[in-house]
Amino acid sequence: MFDLFVLGDWLEFVVRWLHVITAIAWIGSSFYFIALDLGLRKGTHLPEGVAGEEWQVHGGGFYHINKYMVAPANLPEHLVWFKWEAYWTWISGFALLVLVYYFGADLFLIDPHVMDLATWQAIGISVVSLVAGWVLYSSLCNSKLGDNPPVMMGVLFLIIVAFSFFYAQVFSGRAALLHLGAFTATIMVANVAMVIIPNQKIVVADMKAGRTPDAKYGKIAKLRSTHNNYLTLPVLFLMLSIHYPLAFASEYNWIIAALVFLVGVFVRHFFNTMHATKEKLIWPWFAAAATMLVIAVLSMAPMWNGHDPWEDETSMSPRQEQFAAAPGFEDVHAIVLGRCSMCHAQEPTLFDTYWAPKGVRLETEWQVAQHAHTIAMQAGYTHAMPPQNVSGITEEERAMIVEWYRAGRQGVRADELASQ
Numbered sequence: 001m002f003d004l005f006v007l008g009d010w011l012e013f014v015v016r017w018l019h020v021i022t023a024i025a026w027i028g029s030s031f032y033f034i035a036l037d038l039g040l041r042k043g044t045h046l047p048e049g050v051a052g053e054e055w056q057v058h059g060g061g062f063y064h065i066n067k068y069m070v071a072p073a074n075l076p077e078h079l080v081w082f083k084w085e086a087y088w089t090w091i092s093g094f095a096l097l098v099l100v101y102y103f104g105a106d107l108f109l110i111d112p113h114v115m116d117l118a119t120w121q122a123i124g125i126s127v128v129s130l131v132a133g134w135v136l137y138s139s140l141c142n143s144k145l146g147d148n149p150p151v152m153m154g155v156l157f158l159i160i161v162a163f164s165f166f167y168a169q170v171f172s173g174r175a176a177l178l179h180l181g182a183f184t185a186t187i188m189v190a191n192v193a194m195v196i197i198p199n200q201k202i203v204v205a206d207m208k209a210g211r212t213p214d215a216k217y218g219k220i221a222k223l224r225s226t227h228n229n230y231l232t233l234p235v236l237f238l239m240l241s242i243h244y245p246l247a248f249a250s251e252y253n254w255i256i257a258a259l260v261f262l263v264g265v266f267v268r269h270f271f272n273t274m275h276a277t278k279e280k281l282i283w284p285w286f287a288a289a290a291t292m293l294v295i296a297v298l299s300m301a302p303m304w305n306g307h308d309p310w311e312d313e314t315s316m317s318p319r320q321e322q323f324a325a326a327p328g329f330e331d332v333h334a335i336v337l338g339r340c341s342m343c344h345a346q347e348p349t350l351f352d353t354y355w356a357p358k359g360v361r362l363e364t365e366w367q368v369a370q371h372a373h374t375i376a377m378q379a380g381y382t383h384a385m386p387p388q389n390v391s392g393i394t395e396e397e398r399a400m401i402v403e404w405y406r407a408g409r410q411g412v413r414a415d416e417l418a419s420q
Contacts, residue, residue: 009377012099019092026085027232033082034229038275040067049073070215075207083197090189097182101126101175106317107370111172125170126179133163133183134190141223149223156227160184161258168254174241174359177248180257181238184231191224229272233264245359252298259295263288320369322411328404329369335400336362336375339391376405 040052051069055062101109105119109126117125137159145152163183167176199217206213237260241247247256270284316324323329342349344362360374361367368375378385379393380401386393 015092015095019096022085022088022092026089029082029085035275038272071203071207071213083192086189086192106319109171109175115170130183130186134187137187160261164254164257173248173253177238177241177257181235184235188228188231191228195224196221230265230268233267234261245355246299249355249359250299256295256298259291263291316366323369323372323408324365326404326408326411328400332401332404333365333368335397336368339386339393372405372408376401380405
């Protein structure tokens, strides 16, 4: 039977695939050029305007690379621009944000225990915060702070800490860390689209017009490129964090997210120093390890606090009500309790786990109705859960889950049509 919601899952999968591919291309080229730039060697034999050269070997061939600080005397006919990797990483990432967090706002974006928002309010905060973060950051870079890179880097870190705290007070833990990653990635892509590429185009236009390009454009672009270099690793952590409740389910998740940026700085400092001087510093790795240890300790906060916020839940959203009212819900609730809740619980009893996988708990009727789509996809349409069918769920029980889910979806559609 054709199911639009299964098709939606495949659309999400394909977009996520595209996001990973373009991110690999962008990060790879970014790291390459930073390493290349830091590894350039000067020499008296170099042509005028060349700041340094480097010989490289790859794929059975040798490459001789020269870098012009401003521009060569004659503009080459063909220029390779590195921009679409960044653009498509953001486009695909924002598309994922829409598919997963905007369309699934009541499941992934909004946590009524954090802030009881309407869907439109949560989406509005998400979009406005991404734009506001770029405007604030870029304005500071264009101020006198931009003339002092170390100070500007410190201010950027404070901005990140502030937004990390803000997101943790507004969204679910999972969405908070994801949004901090999206916030940072937006700054990085905007640096490319709004500063780095436009400045390079100004230099190209000046050369075509016979004018001497101003070196300030390259200096400005280099500052933004350096920021991107130090922000890359934390963004990757934040994007992966949605799979680990250890990171997002702690009440100190905003501190964990902020500390990850320090880890990223330590690691990148090691590699940048090695590329520039060949010196292999030891202290950045000790600093990174110590910071990660602090993060690990903070992630244990749920073990210290015995209060369960889910116990305070007394009402269901209209979507949850439709699934709770669908035929077969009582049977499915019993199946889930018997086959799934040994792991998806406040205190899991299987596999020596301490937190429910991905933070999904399936103990109460409220929680089962909340995660109806996930239950159907993981244990109904597919056999992904339970792992190795450790709890012995039967084919008849899987069929009951699918039948209940379809009935619930019909109720949701009817409710949506009635509200229009």
